[in-house]
Amino acid sequence: MMQLQNISKAFGGLAALSQISFRVKSGEVLGVIGPNGAGKTTLFNLMTGVIGPSSGDIRFKEQSLLGLKPHQVTERGIARTFQNIRLFGHLSARENVMIGAHCRLQTGIWQGVWRTSAQRREETAVRQQADELLEFMGLTDVAATTAGSLPYGKQRRLEIARALATSPSLLLLDEPTAGMNEKETAELSDLIKQIQARGKTVILIEHDMQLVMNICDRLVVLNFGKKIAEGQPREIQQHPAVIEAYLGQEGA
Numbered sequence: 001m002m003q004l005q006n007i008s009k010a011f012g013g014l015a016a017l018s019q020i021s022f023r024v025k026s027g028e029v030l031g032v033i034g035p036n037g038a039g040k041t042t043l044f045n046l047m048t049g050v051i052g053p054s055s056g057d058i059r060f061k062e063q064s065l066l067g068l069k070p071h072q073v074t075e076r077g078i079a080r081t082f083q084n085i086r087l088f089g090h091l092s093a094r095e096n097v098m099i100g101a102h103c104r105l106q107t108g109i110w111q112g113v114w115r116t117s118a119q120r121r122e123e124t125a126v127r128q129q130a131d132e133l134l135e136f137m138g139l140t141d142v143a144a145t146t147a148g149s150l151p152y153g154k155q156r157r158l159e160i161a162r163a164l165a166t167s168p169s170l171l172l173l174d175e176p177t178a179g180m181n182e183k184e185t186a187e188l189s190d191l192i193k194q195i196q197a198r199g200k201t202v203i204l205i206e207h208d209m210q211l212v213m214n215i216c217d218r219l220v221v222l223n224f225g226k227k228i229a230e231g232q233p234r235e236i237q238q239h240p241a242v243i244e245a246y247l248g249q250e251g252a
């Protein structure tokens, strides 16, 4: 589904990523792990057109993503959530999800004082889809609550609902359990499995090793901008370079 070919990214003199290559298979949950500063978020920024690589290519469904703007990448079917939650805090949970669907609309829900019947029909459909996604993410009871006043765990789930509203085939989750308690983490783990069961491909950046080992089909391990290992969770757990770089780290 996606292929990274010799991707490098330098910020000034700092090589954030060096010669990274791997494939993402359709329908899998791929974990990207590695210590702080390894280059994981930079990878997501490259995959979503926020920044361009210094060299290399990223192909999604056989086509290069290079040169595309983030909204064009979204239209191709890639959605993401952020390490630092980015919601419209003053808008309701439902409105946040409806905005996610905006890129798929023909008429645009927020334009036009004189609404045509086509616009009204589309808005109704978008609202219905938003409510379905809120239900799926366990947020029905807070649909009308402003996003900014939701507890942290619910904000994280709302971000995922909004990303899903763009109808992605590939969903990128950047530390989705950060700040969550054990119960919330377990619930989110189930939800990610359900998202996979709905036919989506997921790439997950995550520090919670138990979660990663439980739900990822494969892992890519980065350290100092280099790929040091790739494989199934069980193989990765025993990989000497990984143990040294990451798993052995206290508190990692």
Ligand SMILES: Nc1ncnc2c1ncn2[C@@H]1O[C@H](COP(=O)(O)OP(=O)(O)OP(=O)(O)O)[C@@H](O)[C@H]1O
Pocket (backbone or CB within 6 Å): 011, 014, 016, 034, 035, 036, 037, 038, 039, 040, 041, 042, 043, 083
């Ligand atoms: N826009 C930027 N300008 C300069 N340096 C950057 C930029 N973005 C990232 N970096 C640097 O690139 C390196 C990789 O950062 P990145 O955020 O991708 O790591 P990460 O693996 O996601 O880390 P964390 O787990 O802490 O989020 C870091 O040294 C970081 O300081």
